[in-house]
Amino acid sequence: MNKYMKIFxxxxxxxxxSEQEILQSLACLNGNSRIxxxxxxxxxxxxxxxxxxxxxxxxxxxxxxxxxxVRLIFSELITGEVIGETALRGNDQxxxxxxxxxxxxxxxxxxxxxxxxxxxxxxxxxxxIIENLFNLLLRKNEALYRKLDIVTHKNLRARIVHYLQFxxxxxxxxxxxxxFTREExxxxxxxxxxxxxxxxxxxxxxxxxxxxxxxxxxxxSEFIESPFK
Amino acid sequence: MNKYMKIFxxxxxxxxxSEQEILQSLACLNGNSRIxxxxxxxxxxxxxxxxxxxxxxxxxxxxxxxxxxVRLIFSELITGEVIGETALRGNDQxxxxxxxxxxxxxxxxxxxxxxxxxxxxxxxxxxxIIENLFNLLLRKNEALYRKLDIVTHKNLRARIVHYLQFxxxxxxxxxxxxxFTREExxxxxxxxxxxxxxxxxxxxxxxxxxxxxxxxxxxxSEFIESPFK
DNA sequence: AAATTTCCGTTGCCATGGCAACAGGAGGTG
DNA sequence: CACCTCCTGTTGCCATGGCAACGGAAATTT
Numbered sequence: 001m002n003k004y005m006k007i008f009x010x011x012x013x014x015x016x017x018s019e020q021e022i023l024q025s026l027a028c029l030n031g032n033s034r035i036x037x038x039x040x041x042x043x044x045x046x047x048x049x050x051x052x053x054x055x056x057x058x059x060x061x062x063x064x065x066x067x068x069x070v071r072l073i074f075s076e077l078i079t080g081e082v083i084g085e086t087a088l089r090g091n092d093q094x095x096x097x098x099x100x101x102x103x104x105x106x107x108x109x110x111x112x113x114x115x116x117x118x119x120x121x122x123x124x125x126x127x128x129i130i131e132n133l134f135n136l137l138l139r140k141n142e143a144l145y146r147k148l149d150i151v152t153h154k155n156l157r158a159r160i161v162h163y164l165q166f167x168x169x170x171x172x173x174x175x176x177x178x179x180f181t182r183e184e185x186x187x188x189x190x191x192x193x194x195x196x197x198x199x200x201x202x203x204x205x206x207x208x209x210x211x212x213x214x215x216x217x218x219x220x221s222e223f224i225e226s227p228f229k
Numbered sequence: 230m231n232k233y234m235k236i237f238x239x240x241x242x243x244x245x246x247s248e249q250e251i252l253q254s255l256a257c258l259n260g261n262s263r264i265x266x267x268x269x270x271x272x273x274x275x276x277x278x279x280x281x282x283x284x285x286x287x288x289x290x291x292x293x294x295x296x297x298x299v300r301l302i303f304s305e306l307i308t309g310e311v312i313g314e315t316a317l318r319g320n321d322q323x324x325x326x327x328x329x330x331x332x333x334x335x336x337x338x339x340x341x342x343x344x345x346x347x348x349x350x351x352x353x354x355x356x357x358i359i360e361n362l363f364n365l366l367l368r369k370n371e372a373l374y375r376k377l378d379i380v381t382h383k384n385l386r387a388r389i390v391h392y393l394q395f396x397x398x399x400x401x402x403x404x405x406x407x408x409f410t411r412e413e414x415x416x417x418x419x420x421x422x423x424x425x426x427x428x429x430x431x432x433x434x435x436x437x438x439x440x441x442x443x444x445x446x447x448x449x450s451e452f453i454e455s456p457f458k
Numbered sequence: 459a460a461a462t463t464t465c466c467g468t469t470g471c472c473a474t475g476g477c478a479a480c481a482g483g484a485g486g487t488g
Numbered sequence: 489c490a491c492c493t494c495c496t497g498t499t500g501c502c503a504t505g506g507c508a509a510c511g512g513a514a515a516t517t518t
Contacts, residue, residue, distance in 0.1 A: 064381075089371065097374075130356075131356075134362070134363045134366065137367065137370065141314065144373040152380055156475070181495065182496055194496095195474085200497095213484090213495085384504070384505090411465070424506065427505085
């Protein structure tokens with residue numbers, strides 16, 4: 001387990017912890033990590049989770065099928081983010097969404113009952129872990145707001161612009177590479193792939209954006225603005 | 230301040246606290262409440278928040294204008310929910326959304342710096358407050374997931390059905406009253422009001438739903454299902 | 459009760475974008 | 489190199505739903 005210490009230290013769940021404390025926490029929370037191959041399913045929507053996960057490495061997608069069987073990508077999770085935190089509600093309901101590895105990835109799972117139903121033998125570090133988890137939840141919250149912000153826009157161009165601007169801000173540059181294929185981006189923006197291609201073509205013709213495959217360049221320098229506007 | 234004790238006790242922020250502890254927390258967190266009249270603005274998107282709020286009574290709407298100036302309703306907050314929690318991120322950015330009283334309401338504000346930048350004089354109860362806040366955040370995230378679930382559906386009818394089913398579940402009955410006017414519902418579902426009316430009319434004709442004003446009856450008894458499906 | 463305002467339904471017009479089907483290019487594999 | 493698969497762009501067709509404008513019902517005010 002020691003070979004992961006570096007990763008654990010960088011994980012915001014153990015922010016401010018000493019090695020000693022990390023080992024203690026892992027033991028107490030039943031923490032163990034698992035590696036997934038690309039495209040491997042992590043869980044699906046009927047599953048009832050007893051652990052939450054922290055992405056130690058790699059990228060994964062949270063997705064869901066709508067009533068018509070069309071797959072919609074809720075969000076993309078990268079290193080350091082939480083997965084399955086909805087299970088902390090503790091009502092033992094099915095999660096309601098699917099998770100799969102977008103790239104090869106590694107996830108640290110910790111048992112929920114040790115966190116939410118602490119008994120006298122609970123970890124002494126529980127308070128600090130909850131607080132770190134709290135910050136992870138805040139970040140998740142932010143991502144949800146951003147996603148909502150995108151998909152509530154009615155027309156396609158507004159969604160695309162919003163998404164691209166956010167990516168530009170994240171990369172602090174008008175040139176950036178996105179983590180999605182066209183089809184995945186369409187699922188993320190909740191639009192049709194061909195319509196997306198068409199609109200991107202129009203935007204390129206209009207001089208708003210330039211791109212090739214998944215490398216983009218925003219030509220209006222609006223990328224400086226805040227993600228919330 | 231004592232006359233609010235009953236409300237505070239019911240507020241999940243102080244779950245499990247004694248009166249003594251509540252008073253102590255309020256003093257330490259600079260907690261004070263304020264009453265708003267219906268339609269009164271609580272804050273708007275340019276504001277930088279230094280407090281988060283807990284809704285003690287009434288209902289309020291979180292909304293936002295899209296690039297075209299159309300108002301979109303993010304969410305409806307009821308008694309016991311948090312408002313402005315995004316400010317806990319602590320980057321001192323504008324909040325990015327507007328909040329207004331949907332009905333007359335009362336909000337308890339507590340200062341953020343006492344929570345996130347605790348010094349030696351910080352509340353002894355801080356840990357427990359964070360934990361309660363953690364649970365409030367979980368609920369908030371749940372609401373965001375649900376909203377996302379609704380608006381990622383491409384067609385109008387699917388959005389409406391999703392929304393109505395959730396309301397039916399919440400009320401544990403196929404007959405229920407929604408908190409929105411038609412226009413507000415349209416903003417919440419992120420669709421056009423007239424299109425919403427038209428589709429509702431079709432659904433009534435198809436025997437899926439019956440309604441008058443904002444009282445609805447779902448005629449297919451699918452309302453038993455889980456909100457996450 | 460009269461007046462005013464808010465709310466809701468209706469309808470015609472037409473743009474946006476979903477759908478399906480195909481084609482070319484990139485990259486991977488034998 | 490040849491073959492195959494995956495990814496992306498393109499285009500025609502047409503349904504969905506956005507927009508605008510109106511009228512009547514309900515609610516609120518005076």
